Amino acid sequence: MHTRMLAVTLMIAVPVLSAGCSKKVSFKADIMPIFEEKCLRCHDGSGEGSEKSDFSVLNYEIVMKGTKFGKVVVPGDSNSSTLYRLISHKAHPKVQMPPHHDESLASKKLESLPQNEIDTIKNWIDQGAKNN
Numbered sequence: 001m002h003t004r005m006l007a008v009t010l011m012i013a014v015p016v017l018s019a020g021c022s023k024k025v026s027f028k029a030d031i032m033p034i035f036e037e038k039c040l041r042c043h044d045g046s047g048e049g050s051e052k053s054d055f056s057v058l059n060y061e062i063v064m065k066g067t068k069f070g071k072v073v074v075p076g077d078s079n080s081s082t083l084y085r086l087i088s089h090k091a092h093p094k095v096q097m098p099p100h101h102d103e104s105l106a107s108k109k110l111e112s113l114p115q116n117e118i119d120t121i122k123n124w125i126d127q128g129a130k131n132n
Contacts, residue, residue, distance in 0.1 A: 025124035026132050027060050034117050035063070038098055049097075060131040075129040078122040088118050 025031065035043075035057035042049030045056040054068035063083075066072045071082075078084040086097040089112070098113065113121075124130075 022123050022127070024132075025120055025127055027124065027130065028132065030120050031124050032057075032060075034113070034120065038113060038117070042098070064129070064131075073125055073129045076126060078125040081125050084118075084122055084125055087113050087121060 039049075039057045041047060043055050043057045044050060045058055045062075050056050055066065055072065056062045064071070064073055067082075072086075073083050074080040083097075085091050086095060089096060096112070098111070
């Protein structure tokens, strides 16, 4: 009986404790530097990425506006957020961001984001994609 109660307690406690271990992610301190270094070159409002999708990373409000196809960030739900899906290899290679399929690499475009930056963006979205 005690074993069963312990198992149920652990099933409830472990996810709750794990969720609390994530560092609070700041748009200004954590996300914007990634965008500036890795995304702004194409998504500055007039670059190739902005021309194709109307997506820009100039500031929080513009990021949250999304693209001409719709919003790319669903606060609290990274798996439903196009931004996360495009940077985390959950989309077709031809549309992954930054472009890192064979054709884009041959033209010296960017490679995939490092996993820690993907995780930071995921955590920011999952924490509500706040303007902090």
